[in-house]
Amino acid sequence: xxxxxxxxxxxxxxxxxxxxxxxxxxxxxxxxxxxxxxxxxxxxxxxxxxxxxxxxxxxxxxxxxxxxxxxxxxxxxxxxxxxxxxxxxxxxxxxxxxxxxxxxxxxxxxxxxxxxxxxxxxxxxxxxxxxxxxxxxxxxxxxxxxxxxxxxxxxxxxxxxxxxxxxxxxxxxxxxxxxxxxxxxxxxxxxxxxxxxxxxxxxxxxxxxxxxxxxxxxxxxxxxxxxxxxxxxxxxxxxxxxxxxxxxxxxxxxxxxxxxxxxxxxxxxxxxxxxxxxxxxxxxxxxxxxxxxxxxxxxxxxxxxxxxxxxxxxxxxxxxxxxxxxxxxxxxxxxxxxxxxxxxxxxxxxxxxxxxxxxxxxxxxxxxxxxxxxxxxxxxxxxxxxxxxxxxxxxxxxx
Numbered sequence: 001x002x003x004x005x006x007x008x009x010x011x012x013x014x015x016x017x018x019x020x021x022x023x024x025x026x027x028x029x030x031x032x033x034x035x036x037x038x039x040x041x042x043x044x045x046x047x048x049x050x051x052x053x054x055x056x057x058x059x060x061x062x063x064x065x066x067x068x069x070x071x072x073x074x075x076x077x078x079x080x081x082x083x084x085x086x087x088x089x090x091x092x093x094x095x096x097x098x099x100x101x102x103x104x105x106x107x108x109x110x111x112x113x114x115x116x117x118x119x120x121x122x123x124x125x126x127x128x129x130x131x132x133x134x135x136x137x138x139x140x141x142x143x144x145x146x147x148x149x150x151x152x153x154x155x156x157x158x159x160x161x162x163x164x165x166x167x168x169x170x171x172x173x174x175x176x177x178x179x180x181x182x183x184x185x186x187x188x189x190x191x192x193x194x195x196x197x198x199x200x201x202x203x204x205x206x207x208x209x210x211x212x213x214x215x216x217x218x219x220x221x222x223x224x225x226x227x228x229x230x231x232x233x234x235x236x237x238x239x240x241x242x243x244x245x246x247x248x249x250x251x252x253x254x255x256x257x258x259x260x261x262x263x264x265x266x267x268x269x270x271x272x273x274x275x276x277x278x279x280x281x282x283x284x285x286x287x288x289x290x291x292x293x294x295x296x297x298x299x300x301x302x303x304x305x306x307x308x309x310x311x312x313x314x315x316x317x318x319x320x321x322x323x324x325x326x327x328x329x330x331x332x333x334x335x336x337x338x339x340x341x342x343x344x345x346x347x348x349x350x351x352x353x354x355x356x357x358x359x360x361x362x363x364x365x366x367x368x369x370x371x372x373x374x375x376x377x378x379x380x381x382x383x384x385x386x387x388x389x390x391x392x393x394x395x396x397x398x399x
Contacts, residue, residue, distance in 0.1 A: 012134050012135055015131075015134050016130055016131040016134060019127060019128075020127060020359060020360060020363035021037060021038050021039075021127060021359050021363065022038060024037035024038065024347065024351065024357045024358070024359055024360075025037055025038040025357070027348075027351045027352075027357060028351060028357035031351050031352050031355065032355070033350075033351045033352075033354075033355045033356055033357045033392075034355060034356045034357065034385060034388045034389040034392060035357045035381075035385075036303075036356055036357060036358055036377040036378050036379070036381065036385075036389055037357040037358055037359045037376075037377075037378065038359075038378070039175065039237070039242075039321065039322065039378045039380055040242040040243075040380065041240040041242070041380045041381070042380075042381050042382055042385055043240065043381075043382045044240070045239055045240040045241045046239060046240070046281070046284070046288070048280065048284075049239055049241070049277055049280060049281045049284075050277075052276065052277035052279075052280040052281070053244075053273055053274055053276070053277035056272070056273035056274075056276035056277055057273045061272050061273045061276050062272060062273065063272060064268065064269055064272065065097075065269050065270070065272040065275055066269070067260065067263070067264045067268060067269050068095070068096045068097060068260045068263065068264075068269075069095065069096060069097025069248065069269070069270070069275065070097070070272065070275040070276060070279070071091070072275070072276060072279035073097055073246075073275045073276070073278045073279045073282075074091040074092075074095050074097060075091055075279070076278065076279040076280075076282035076283060077089075077091070077095060077097075077233075077248055077250070077282060078090075078091045078095065079282070079283075080282045080283075081218075081231075081250065084207075085217075085218045085220070085221055086221065087218065087220045087221055087226070089250055090253070093253040093256060094250060094251060094252065094253055094256050095248060095249070095250050095251075095256065096248060096249045096251075096256060096259050096260050096263050097246065097247070097248050097269070097270050097275060098234075098247050098248060098249060098263050098267070098270060099245045099246075099247070099266075099267045099269075099270045099271075100234055100236065100245040100246065100247040100270075101203065101205050101232050101233060101234035101236065101247035101248075102128060102247070103245075103247065103263070103266060103267055104232045104233075104234065104247045104248055104249040104263075105128065105129075105132055105201070105203065105232050105249075106132055106135065106136070106266070107249065107259050107262040107263040107266060108201055108230050108232065108249050108251065108255075108259050109132050109133070109135075109136035109138065109167075109201070110135070110136045110262045111255060111258035111259040111261070111262045112166055112167060112199060112230075112255060112258065113136040113137050113138045113166060114137075114166070115137055116139075116164055117137070117138050117139070117164060117165075117166035117167075118138060118139045118140070118141050118162070118164045118165050118166060119133055119138045119139070119140055119141070119165070119166060119167050119168065119169060120140075120141050120142075120143060120157070120160045120161060120165060120167070120168040120169070121133070121140045121141070121142055121143070121168075121169050122142075122143050122144075122145050122152065122169075122170070122171070122174075123142045123143070123144060123145065123364065123365050123366060123370070124145065124176055124177060124324070124361065124364030124365055124370075124371060124374075125142075125169075125171070125364055125365075126171055126175045126176070126203070126364070127363050127364060129169055129171075130366070138166065138167075139164075140366070141160040141161075141165075142160075142366045143156055143157050143160050144156065144370075145174075145177060145179060147177075147315050147324070147326075148315050148316075149179075150174070150177045150178075150179040150315070152185075154188060157188070157189070157192065158192060161192045161195070161196045161198070162196065163196070165196045165198045166198055166199065167198050167199035167200065167201050167230075168189060168192070168193065168198065168199075168200050168201070169201050169202075169203065170189065170200055170201070170202040170203070170219060171202070171203040172202065172203075172204065172216065172217075172319070173206040173207070173209060173210065173214075173216065173317075173318070173319025173320040174206075174319070174320060175205075175206065175320050175322055176322050176324050176359070176361075176364050176376040177315065177317065177322075177324050178315070178316070178317020178318055178319055178320050178322055178323070178324070179317075179318065179319070180210065180214045180215075180216065180318045180319040181217075182217075183217055183222075186217060186219055186222050187222060189219070190219070190222045190223070190224055190225050193225065193228050194224055194228070198228070199228055199229070199230055199255070200219045200225060200228060200229050200230070201229075201230045201232065202218065202219045202220075202229060202230070202231055202232065203232045203233075204216070204218060204231060204232065204233045205232070205233055205234055205236060205237050205238075205247075206237055206319055206320040206321070207233065207238070208238050208289045208292055208293060209237065209238075209292065209293060209296050209319055209320055209321055210293055210318070210319045211293070211296075211297050211300060211317070211318055211319065212318060214318045214319060216319070218231055219231075220250070226252075227252045228252075229250075229251075230249055230250070230251040230252075230255060230259075231249070231250040231251070232247065232248075232249055233247065233248055233250075234246060234247025234248060235247070235274075235278050235281060237320075237321075237380075238281075238289075238292065239278075239281045240380075241274075244271065244274045244277075244278075245270060245271065245274075246270045246271065246274050246275055246278050247270075249263075296321055296379070296380070299321070299379040299380070299381070299386065300316075300317065300321070300323070300379055302379065302383070302386050303323060303377060303379040303386060303389075304316060304323060306386065306389060306390045306393060307323060307325055307377065307393075309393075310393040310396050311329050311330060311396065311397065312325040312326065312327065312329070313325060313326035313327075313328065313329060321378055321379050321380040322376050322377065322378050322379075323376065323377050323378075323379065324361070324374055324375075324376050325374065325375055325376070325377065326373050326374055327342070327343065327346050327373055327374065327375055328373050330346065332345065332346045332349075341360070341362050341368050341369065341371075341372040342372045342373065343360040343361045343362050343371055343372050343373065343374060343375055344360045344362060346360075346375060347359065347360045347375055350375075350396070354392050354393065354395055354396050355392040356389050356392050356393060358375040358376060358377050359375060359376040359377075360374075360375055361373065361374025361375050361376065362374075364376070
């Protein structure tokens with residue numbers, strides 16, 4: 001084709017890379033490394049949930065469910081949200097079941113964004129949010145969370161809002177930092193949303209993975225935010241079924257109408273038998289969630305100890321199952337390749353030479369240099385995996 005030919009590929013896709021997190025999993029497999037990068041459990045899902053999926057297939061629940069979700073699952077989501085957060089939702093008008101929380105976020109973004117709209121994003125952020133903004137056409141405005149407690153500057157946050165703000169994306173408990181936003185912080189964000197008449201899209205996928213008496217509060221619970229909040233959630237993390245891809249978006253009725261239309265033409269619907277299994281999963285007793293949190297608390301303590309002993313500066317998470325670390329004590333030299341930051345070079349060294357995979361901190365920031373001294377590890381792994389990581393880290397020494 002000549003130089004005058006039209007562009008054959010989307011300019012949008014040129015603005016972001018493939019997932020760094022999922023690339024690190026591929027590198028871990030290639031180098032036979034312990035995978036502490038991607039946040040998927042390497043242990044079994046609850047037996048009763050797996051049995052429900054098998055039974056659903058045996059019962060021939062194999063064709064399309066209702067596009068916006070099987071009624072049994074929608075009813076279960078509504079019942080659980082009311083029980084755990086005290087918020088009443090209409091399953092017929094305010095809920096959409098999607099192919100994972102990732103699609104729920106993308107459908108929600110595309111459903112509300114118009115050309116010229118801006119979204120506010122805290123960083124470090126889960127890496128999908130940047131491409132979500134680009135694909136939906138939103139302009140992101142980034143606001144820093146500062147370690148060690150990952151607090152935000154209220155003046156900086158207020159300055160990020162304006163007449164073009166359509167939404168703020170809030171991830172609590174947070175990936176990658178483990179921050180759990182407090183009621184006071186949520187109320188400050190609420191005031192800005194009300195002032196500028198915008199949505200809060202809140203990603204609550206880690207809602208039950210909490211430590212040290214921390215409470216998860218959905219933004220939909222905060223006075224004045226019931227009709228301004230889009231809640232994203234799913235089965236992946238709570239029930240250890242990241243590959244099932246069943247998630248949902250809870251939103252006001254008018255927004256839900258738009259979300260359902262986008263969802264319909266993106267994916268039609270989530271897997272029918274797995275939705276049926278989800279309906280059972282969401283009825284598990286409180287003891288299940290208590291055990292889940294207690295189990296992860298032990299894994300958190302285990303990996304914190306391993307990382308501290310290995311020379312990392314660690315930031316203790318209050319929720320989710322990740323640990324952000326600072327690698328400055330290793331005095332790692334800047335990469336020779338000008339396009340490769342220190343964290344990327346260090347992460348490649350870890351996976352190739354030490355045999356442990358992590359995620360470079362730069363993948364969680366708009367400006368890669370802001371994360372050049374950080375890497376993230378996950379501890380949603382069985383003891384054998386964490387023990388193997390400890391053995392390999394014995395060969396790593398801070399200078």
